[in-house]
Amino acid sequence: MDVQRLELLRELAVRGSVTAVARATHRTPSAVSQQLKVLEREAGLPLTERSGRGLVLTDAGRALAASATDIAVALERATAVWDTFRNRATGDVSLVTFPTAGQMLLPGALQDLADHDGLAVHCTDMDPELSDFPALTSEYDIVLAHSMRGQHTWGGRGLTSVPLMTEPLDVGLPTGHRLATRASLGAADVVGETWIGVPLGYPFGRILHDIELQTGSRALVTQRFADMRLIESFIMAGLGIALVPRYTSSADPTGRMVLKPLRGLDAERQIVALMRPDRAERLAVRTVVEALRARATQVQAEHAAATA
Amino acid sequence: MDVQRLELLRELAVRGSVTAVARATHRTPSAVSQQLKVLEREAGLPLTERSGRGLVLTDAGRALAASATDIAVALERATAVWDTFRNRATGDVSLVTFPTAGQMLLPGALQDLADHDGLAVHCTDMDPELSDFPALTSEYDIVLAHSMRGQHTWGGRGLTSVPLMTEPLDVGLPTGHRLATRASLGAADVVGETWIGVPLGYPFGRILHDIELQTGSRALVTQRFADMRLIESFIMAGLGIALVPRYTSSADPTGRMVLKPLRGLDAERQIVALMRPDRAERLAVRTVVEALRARATQVQAEHAAATA
DNA sequence: AAGAACTATGTAGTCTGGCTACATGGACGT
DNA sequence: ACGTCCATGTAGCCAGACTACATAGTTCTT
Incomplete structure (x- = not known):
């Protein structure tokens, strides 16, 4: 029951292929394959199965890989112990x-x-x-x-x-915007605005969706950007408003954009x-x-x- | 950070000497010593200290040995997993x-x-x-x-x-004894009897001591035996009474001895x-x-x- | 006080076992 | 059908853990 071998099995569980494990552990695929074979012989039951040109773990293999994680945790905890001693x-x-x-x-x-x-x-x-x-x-x-x-x-x-x-997501407005003097905003205040959104599938998307649900109207999304700087430049240019992580963008010192917290929404x-x-x-x-x-x-x- | 080496350290913590570890792990003392040396070099700080002709663990050594136990536990748990799979x-x-x-x-x-x-x-x-x-x-x-x-x-x-x-400790009496018809006995009932005790230092001894404490009298202990069979044979011969583990001795079928539970004492x-x-x-x-x-x-x- | 008996630990040499390099044999894509 | 990607065999190399033996220190004995 060698730990190194179990470690290889665990890597296989994570990475999914012998070749990937070999690359990750600086070995040849042959070496990995041999060690897994030895492990299988020791275990007395199949741990892997061929599937197409790759291979997948059996139930037993997965179970063993899971225990291998526990061993790895215990091991790292041990090295942490002497790291602590060396301070x-x-x-x-x-x-x-x-x-x-x-x-x-x-x-x-x-x-x-x-x-x-x-x-x-x-x-x-x-x-x-x-x-x-x-x-x-x-x-x-x-x-x-x-x-x-x-x-x-x-x-x-x-x-x-x-x-x-936990970072709140505020509404970013250009300084001269009609809502820029309000202390906070509700869904109804902002749903009619022109929005700059995030690409579809981004987690932020949900908040705009929530705004639409709460108000019953659809929001107009003109652009979709992933890069926050880009979004902010659009806001400051007056091309729309957007959800902006509060701490991240407050780093911007130009004063051409203000952030307003959202009321009544789980915006963080x-x-x-x-x-x-x-x-x-x-x-x-x-x-x-x-x-x-x-x-x-x-x-x-x-x-x-x-x-x- | 090799597990085998940590295992040796753990054995050293338990057994206390390199020679003992060597015997237990079917190695020569030299091999053990070498591996411990390697471990120490890896750790970068002393794990053992010479004390007389033997050696003892340092604080760091003990801490590492303790983590080694966690690793060993995780390892055995892993082998238990595949033992379970092989059913x-x-x-x-x-x-x-x-x-x-x-x-x-x-x-x-x-x-x-x-x-x-x-x-x-x-x-x-x-x-x-x-x-x-x-x-x-x-x-x-x-x-x-x-x-x-x-x-x-x-x-x-x-x-x-x-x-x-949890096994109750009863009072064993010869069948014809004056107390043999009672359902249970208290400290006062039995303190005056002739007792067959266990050797000094035995855990049972505490109960007889409790009886003496409760009654304020001293119990007369004529013999002290470790072997329960011997004690029972003395009881059956009418040479005294004794504390007898209930389940153990009830196997005796001769009917020459009866067991009576003790009231008011923590007799188990x-x-x-x-x-x-x-x-x-x-x-x-x-x-x-x-x-x-x-x-x-x-x-x-x-x-x-x-x-x- | 000197040796016997114990401890740990060095040194030299052996051998097991995991590795690389290369070759083989399926499975998938074109 | 071919090239490409897999996993896996085979042969041979080499590190590293072991044994056997020798050494040095400590404790108990006589």
């Missing part, structure tokens, strides 16, 4: 973010982490439209993901998620760190997540102070 | 018992387990006076131990204990199966423990039916 988090941590969260959290968090010698954080950004957040966890230690309340697309996949912050998004459970145990990873979380609460506090 | 418990299970529990539970339990092909249970008995129950768990998979209520001598040592039964012993946590996860071990537990409840039920 420092070291190693490489890779991270993907979607642009807005990265802009908001990463610079500060990385500054906070600068005094950790030997801790290297490698960041990338990825368009949330193109990315399947859960799938990214096999490539990156930390995946910054966002979700609307209640819709946990990654629930039940055995991933660890740490909530970082959760930003979470998504990780494979074993990776989540690494002290280095936990340290980075903690820095992100601290930064997130600081952003919220700063903003609350600024508006008060 | 049979196989392998060798070793067990020590003290005589009375063995006599009461083992024959029946082993009969119940006879239909499990490939499951071999190796039993031994050991005098409870001579044996340190917790220490035996490194030599045997299952240790049948008894304790009085509330005194868990093995608490906090990180062992798993499964309660099998717990019989538990004591195991190292990793071993406790093995399907084979769990199967044997379950058979013991089933047998124990059956013994209790049969006895309740017989007296009703």
Whole structure:
């Protein structure tokens, strides 16, 4: 019952092909195949089945892969123990973010982490439209993901998620707009406006849909953009209004746009760190997540102070 | 961060010497020493310290050994998973018992387990006076131990204990004794009798002590025996009375002895199966423990039916 | 006080076992 | 039917964990 072999089985469960496992573990497919064969012989029952030109896990294989995760967690917890004893988090941590969260959290968090010698954080950004957040966890230690309340697309996949912050989604208006002097807005106030939306299928879309449901009217969506900067430039040009994450865009100092909170709607998004459970145990990873979380609460506090 | 090496560290924590670990794991002391050295180099901090001619773990070493236990548990749980898939418990299970529990539970339990092909249970008995129950768990998979209520001598040592039964301790009287017609006895009834006790330091001893406390008189103890058969033979010979575990001795069919429950005293012993946590996860071990537990409840039920 | 008996640990050499490189044999797409 | 993608066999290499033996330190004995 070798741990390394179980680890390969677990990778197979996640990645789905021997070749992918081989690539990920810096081995040849042959080596992976051989080890899986040995594991199967030890187990005394088939763990994989051929399906087309690939192969899939049997029930037994999946069950074993699940226990392998528990072992990996225990293992990483052990290394975290001696990392704690050495009193420092070291190693490489890779991270993907979607642009807005990265802009908001990463610079500060990385500054906070600068005094950790030997801790290297490698960041990338990825368009949330193109990315399947859960799938990214096999490539990156930390995946910054966002979700609307209640819709946990990654629930039940055995991933660890740490909530970082709840960010309200406000209505962004050009400074001279007729609603720009109001303290807050209701669905009826905004449904008649010209909207700049997000691409279809984006989680934000639901809020505009809720507005339509509440008022019984349809909203006019003229453009659909994924990039928030682009959206903001359209707002400031007076070409429409849009939902804007409050903390992210408040960074814009030009004063050509104002944000108004939405009343009576569940208009906020959760930003979470998504990780494979074993990776989540690494002290280095936990340290980075903690820095992100601290930064997130600081952003919220700063903003609350600024508006008060 | 190799699991095998961590396992050696854990064994060292339990057994206390490199030589003992080597013996237990069928290796030479040199091999063990080398592996521990490698582990230490990987960890980057000392895990062991020389103390006299042996060596002891440092704080870091102990912490790491503790995590190693978690890993071992997860590992055994994984093997239990595929044992379940193969739908049979196989392998060798070793067990020590003290005589009375063995006599009461083992024959029946082993009969119940006879239909499990490939499951071999190796039993031994050991005098409870001579044996340190917790220490035996490194030599045997299952240790049948008894304790009085509330005194868990093995608490906090990180062992798993499964309660099998609670056995009342009655007063054994020769059939013609003046108290033999009573339904139950109190402390005052029995304190003046001639007693056959257990060796000093035995857990039972506390009950006789309680009797003395309750009545304010001293009990006369003429003999002290560890073997229950011996005690019973003395009772039947009219040489004294004694505390007798109810289920164990009721097997005696000669009718020359009667058992009377004690009123107003906490006169019962717990019989538990004591195991190292990793071993406790093995399907084979769990199967044997379950058979013991089933047998124990059956013994209790049969006895309740017989007296009703 | 000196040796015997125990501890751990170095050193040299052996051998198991997981790897790579290459070749083979199905399954899918065109 | 061919090329391409899979998984998987085979042969041989090499790291790394082991044994056997030697060494050094500590404790108990006589």
